[in-house]
Structures are given as C-alpha cells and as structure tokens.
Amino acid sequence: MLVPWRQAAQDALYGPSGFYLSTRPAFHFRTSVHAAADLFADAIGALLDRVDTALGHPDPIDLVDVGAGGGELLSSLSVPATLARRLRLTAVERGPRPSGLVPDVAWVDEFPPVTGLLVANEWLDNVPLDVACRDADGVDRLVLVDPTSGAETLGPPLSGDDAAWVARWWPLTSPGDRAEIGAPRDAAWASAVGRVRRGLAVAVDYGHDAASRPTGGSLTGYRDGRQVPPVPDGSCDLTAHVAVDAVAAAVPASGAVVRRQREVLRELGVSGRLPPRKLASTDPAGYLRALSTATRAAEITSPTGLGSFYWLFQPVQLKNVKDVLP
Numbered sequence: 211m212l213v214p215w216r217q218a219a220q221d222a223l224y225g226p227s228g229f230y231l232s233t234r235p236a237f238h239f240r241t242s243v244h245a246a247a248d249l250f251a252d253a254i255g256a257l258l259d260r261v262d263t264a265l266g267h268p269d270p271i272d273l274v275d276v277g278a279g280g281g282e283l284l285s286s287l288s289v290p291a292t293l294a295r296r297l298r299l300t301a302v303e304r305g306p307r308p309s310g311l312v313p314d315v316a317w318v319d320e321f322p323p324v325t326g327l328l329v330a331n332e333w334l335d336n337v338p339l340d341v342a343c344r345d346a347d348g349v350d351r352l353v354l355v356d357p358t359s360g361a362e363t364l365g366p367p368l369s370g371d372d373a374a375w376v377a378r379w380w381p382l383t384s385p386g387d388r389a390e391i392g393a394p395r396d397a398a399w400a401s402a403v404g405r406v407r408r409g410l411a412v413a414v415d416y417g418h419d420a421a422s423r424p425t426g427g428s429l430t431g432y433r434d435g436r437q438v439p440p441v442p443d444g445s446c447d448l449t450a451h452v453a454v455d456a457v458a459a460a461v462p463a464s465g466a467v468v469r470r471q472r473e474v475l476r477e478l479g480v481s482g483r484l485p486p487r488k489l490a491s492t493d494p495a496g497y498l499r500a501l502s503t504a505t506r507a508a509e510i511t512s513p514t515g516l517g518s519f520y521w522l523f524q525p526v527q528l529k530n531v532k533d534v535l536p
C-alpha cells in the first residue's frame with residue numbers, strides 16, 4: 211500500500227519495531243558526538259557556563275539533550291564543580307535507556323521544562339516529513355511510497371498548509387524538482403523551544419536555506435555506517451537535510467541566530483591545530499595525545515564535513531545574549 215512519506219517514515223523510525231526503538235544510532239551513522247565526544251561535550255559545557263552566568267547561576271540549571279541516542283554527550287560532559295552540583299541532566303529519547311548510563315541522567319521521551327540549555331544535535335533531520343514533486347504539467351504533488359520496497363509514485367496535488375509551506379520556503383520550478391515539506395520540523399522545534407522558560411535552545415544539523423535548496427531533495431538512508439536507498443521498512447535510518455531558515459522562523463520574534471559549526475566550535479575552544487613537532491622528542495606520549503585531539507577536532511570542524519553544520523541559537527528570556535553566543 212502506498213502512503214505519504216511522513217507516515218511511512220514515522221512507522222519505520224518510531225513505530226513498535228522501528229529503527230530507533232530497536233537499535234543504537236551509533237552503530238549506523240557518525241555524528242560530531244561520536245567523532246569527538248569529549249571535544250564536543252567540552253564545547254557544550256563552555257556554552258552552558260555562559261548561559262549559567264547570564265541567568266545568574268540558577269539552582270538547578272538544566273542541560274537537556276534532545277535526540278540523545280546512547281547518551282554519549284551527557285556522559286562525556288565535564289564542568290566545574292560549582293556548576294556540576296547545580297546541574298540537572300536530561301536525555302530526551304524514544305529509545306530505551308542504555309545500560310551503564312550514569313545514574314544522574316534522567317531518561318525521558320518528552321520535553322521537560324528547561325531553565326538553562328537545550329541542545330538538539332542531529333535531531334530535526336530525523337523528524338519525519340512529506341515529500342512533494344512537480345509533475346510534467348507543472349503541478350506540485352505529494353509523493354507516495356511503498357514502505358516495503360521504497361518505490362514511489364505521485365499522489366494528489368498539494369493543498370492547504372503543505373502547499374503554503376512549499377510556496378513560501380521551497381518553491382518548485384521544473385518538472386521532477388522535489389521539496390521536503392519541513393512544516394513538521396518547524397512545529398517540533400517550536401514545541402521544544404516552548405519548553406524553555408529561561409535560557410537557550412540550540413539545534414545543530416546539516417541543512418540548507420533558500421539560496422541552497424537541493425533541487426532533487428536530500429532524503430536518504432543509513433545502515434551500518436553506509437549510505438543506502440531510503441526504504442521505510444525499519445531497516446535503516448531515514449534522514450533529510452533541514453530547512454534551517456524555516457525552522458528559525460517557527461519561533462517568531464525570538465532573536466534567532468544561525469552560524470556554522472566550524473566557527474562556533476572554534477570560538478568555544480575546539481581547535482584542529484597540530485601540536486609542535488618538537489613535542490614529539492621532548493614528550494612523545496603527550497605529542498600523540500595532542501595529535502589525536504587535533505585530528506578529532508579537525509574532523510568536527512572540517513568546512514566540507516561536520517564543520518559545515520548549522521547551529522541555530524534561540525534565546526528565551528536571556529540577558530546579555532551577545533556575551534553568550536559564540
């Protein structure tokens with residue numbers, strides 16, 4: 211039976227036997243956390259410290275990781291003792307709590323109220339959405355998919371909110387052009403930000419804006435570390451790049467700021483600079499450690515890879531925002 215992509219992906223990813231409920235994401239794809247958990251967590255810790263100062267050091271202060279995967283980010287976090295004793299850690303994830311996760315991390319499947327920092331690292335790209343395609347007659351139609359084979363066909367013409375979203379954010383111009391209708395992601399992000407009482411919400415993801423939409427779309431699959439066709443049968447991750455400008459506009463008058471990961475991480479202390487060669491002779495072990503750190507930092511700041519990710523910052527009742535944002 212052919213169904214819209216959003217329905218197929220919802221079942222394939224989050225249904226009773228869906229991908230995210232039956233496997234660990236780290237087995238199938240690599241995020242910045244998987245590439246350099248300590249460095250990425252240090253950067254998040256530095257940002258949290260800025261938020262804490264701007265909020266006047268509340269007790270407790272929250273760090274919420276949305277789409278927490280295996281809890282790698284929160285498990286790798288290291289902050290000063292004065293902050294740590296006030297810190298409340300929460301992972302938001304639909305999958306089961308990993309065995310061995312540190313006990314002071316709360317594991318929930320809904321957004322808690324937040325005073326502090328909410329981080330969604332590669333979460334929005336997995337929020338299911340529908341796909342549109344312009345037909346040979348210039349009509350924008352919903353794309354239907356077979357959940358078993360991934361075969362597609364064109365369905366009814368777009369209408370209502372879907373048609374309005376495409377017209378505003380991703381207008382199609384030629385037959386065969388595709389758009390991924392990001393309204394569910396806009397709503398999901400607005401819901402997450404709406405749970406922040408005071409503080410900062412940050413979405414980190416690969417994406418595009420009006421000047422860089424992929425004409426053929428970006429929907430794809432990942433399994434066992436490899437890119438595969440996006441078949442919504444529960445056997446693979448299903449992901450599509452995020453329309454960052456649309457997501458930013460989903461929270462009106464929020465003072466949203468968008469930057470690239472390479473710039474953000476460098477300002478938060480992550481550097482891919484190689485250690486001096488002379489260290490290899492004076493402290494070989496220290497040189498190898500520094501070289502490893504530089505290599506991992508280079509991966510998450512690469513301008514053609516993870517470093518090109520977008521960071522969307524949305525402050526809520528936060529003073530001195532310029533002093534907080536990297």
